[in-house]
Amino acid sequence: MTSIRKPTIVHQGLRRNGLGLTIRDYEGGMSTLCAGCGHDSITAAIVQAFFELDIPPHRVAKMSGIGCSSKTPAYFLGASHGFNSVHGRMPSIATGAGAANREIYLLGVSGDGDSLSIGLGQFVHAVRRNLDMVYIVENNGVYGLTKGQFSASADIGSKAKRGDVNRQPPIDPVQLAMALGGTFVARSFSGDKEQLVPLIKAAVRHEGFALIDVISPCVTFNDHEDSTKSYSYTRRFSHPVVHADFIPPAEEIKIAYDQGEAMPVELHDGSRIVLRKVSADYNPTSRGAAIDYIRARQRQGEIVTGLLYIHSGEPDFHGINNTTQVPLAELPYEGLCPGAGALADLQKRYR
Numbered sequence: 001m002t003s004i005r006k007p008t009i010v011h012q013g014l015r016r017n018g019l020g021l022t023i024r025d026y027e028g029g030m031s032t033l034c035a036g037c038g039h040d041s042i043t044a045a046i047v048q049a050f051f052e053l054d055i056p057p058h059r060v061a062k063m064s065g066i067g068c069s070s071k072t073p074a075y076f077l078g079a080s081h082g083f084n085s086v087h088g089r090m091p092s093i094a095t096g097a098g099a100a101n102r103e104i105y106l107l108g109v110s111g112d113g114d115s116l117s118i119g120l121g122q123f124v125h126a127v128r129r130n131l132d133m134v135y136i137v138e139n140n141g142v143y144g145l146t147k148g149q150f151s152a153s154a155d156i157g158s159k160a161k162r163g164d165v166n167r168q169p170p171i172d173p174v175q176l177a178m179a180l181g182g183t184f185v186a187r188s189f190s191g192d193k194e195q196l197v198p199l200i201k202a203a204v205r206h207e208g209f210a211l212i213d214v215i216s217p218c219v220t221f222n223d224h225e226d227s228t229k230s231y232s233y234t235r236r237f238s239h240p241v242v243h244a245d246f247i248p249p250a251e252e253i254k255i256a257y258d259q260g261e262a263m264p265v266e267l268h269d270g271s272r273i274v275l276r277k278v279s280a281d282y283n284p285t286s287r288g289a290a291i292d293y294i295r296a297r298q299r300q301g302e303i304v305t306g307l308l309y310i311h312s313g314e315p316d317f318h319g320i321n322n323t324t325q326v327p328l329a330e331l332p333y334e335g336l337c338p339g340a341g342a343l344a345d346l347q348k349r350y351r
């Protein structure tokens with residue numbers, strides 16, 4: 001993977017977070033993506049969210065597959081762990097990493113091709129298992145890296161740069177995750193950092209699988225007039241229904257809200273998300289109502305954004321599978337290792 005080192009000039013006046021780190025400590029290598037690519041804006045939002053959450057970079061594992069989107073972990077959190085997996089197989093690798101160490105923050109970055117085409121089987125099982133991770137789909141409707149073929153998220157009637165028209169219905173990761181029992185489902189736009197940063201922060205603090213589908217235009221292959229994943233289309237038809245404010249533990253809720261208009265949702269670590277409903281008739285805590293609303297708006301060509309559904313308190317992957325509290329690498333070997341004989345006995349059961 002190509003990565004260019006950035007000059008590390010830290011301005012004296014640069015704000016420091018609770019760990020004494022500056023935003024520079026959360027950056028990565030220089031991006032090699034096309035200038036204007038939506039994925040770079042998502043990178044900037046990730047950098048800001050992790051900086052503001054005071055998360056030590058070495059406690060994060062960045063997981064990705066293959067694609068322009070999957071290259072982006074090279075451009076943020078340069079001091080974190082990372083694994084660039086085979087195309088569409090990131091969820092398996094993330095599952096293994098999560099099972100081995102529940103103290104690590106798992107951050108998956110994928111593309112619409114990586115997650116919804118070749119990797120669909122992996123994606124759905126990660127949702128179904130409520131794997132404790134943040135999963136960002138950088139959704140541009142095309143395979144950017146391989147030069148602009150339609151992906152499974154391309155809308156019917158969407159035109160490729162060379163004029164081909166897509167005739168197949170799209171797979172919407174948001175509706176899919178809702179149908180599979182997803183516990184945190186959000187959609188945003190790479191051009192809306194104000195919405196995206198609090199969503200990433202809330203997703204990091206959510207216990208379980210947190211999906212953020214981010215419309216992220218590909219300026220080289222899918223940002224033209226007949227694309228429904230272009231900057232201009234998304235700006236025109238995105239319809240925010242819920243505004244999320246993230247409030248860390250022990251911080252006072254200063255946002256004024258009237259009962260029914262906004263609701264604070266407490267997360268397991270004591271942090272809260274205050275959801276302000278922009279559309280009065282939207283209910284982000286009712287799975288059925290949220291799906292109906294998203295579909296109704298979709299029929300009118302609108303893209304509903306915000307934290308679309310949340311349910312905290314469901315057991316996550318660790319709760320369901322009773323994984324070890326202590327990271328595997330830190331378990332004492334002496335006394336706990338059952339030895340080669342136990343392994344041989346186990347293998348016998350499968351012969």
Ligand SMILES: Cc1ncc(C[n+]2csc(CCOP(=O)(O)OP(=O)(O)O)c2C)c(N)n1
Pocket residue numbers: 066067068069070087110111112113114115118138140142143144145146151
């Ligand atoms: C097994 C396998 N099949 C096909 C490819 C070719 N390939 C590389 S990236 C990609 C699609 C990437 O699209 P997406 O995930 O949407 O990422 P984007 O580049 O649009 O960000 C494909 C088909 C591959 N690398 N490996």
Ligand code: SF4
Pocket residue numbers: 032033034036037038039068069140144145217218219220221
């Ligand atoms: S080809 Fe598209 S997705 Fe890839 S870097 Fe360029 S603009 Fe971004």
Ligand SMILES: [Mg+2]
Pocket residue numbers: 067111112113138139140141142143144151
């Ligand atoms: Mg893509």
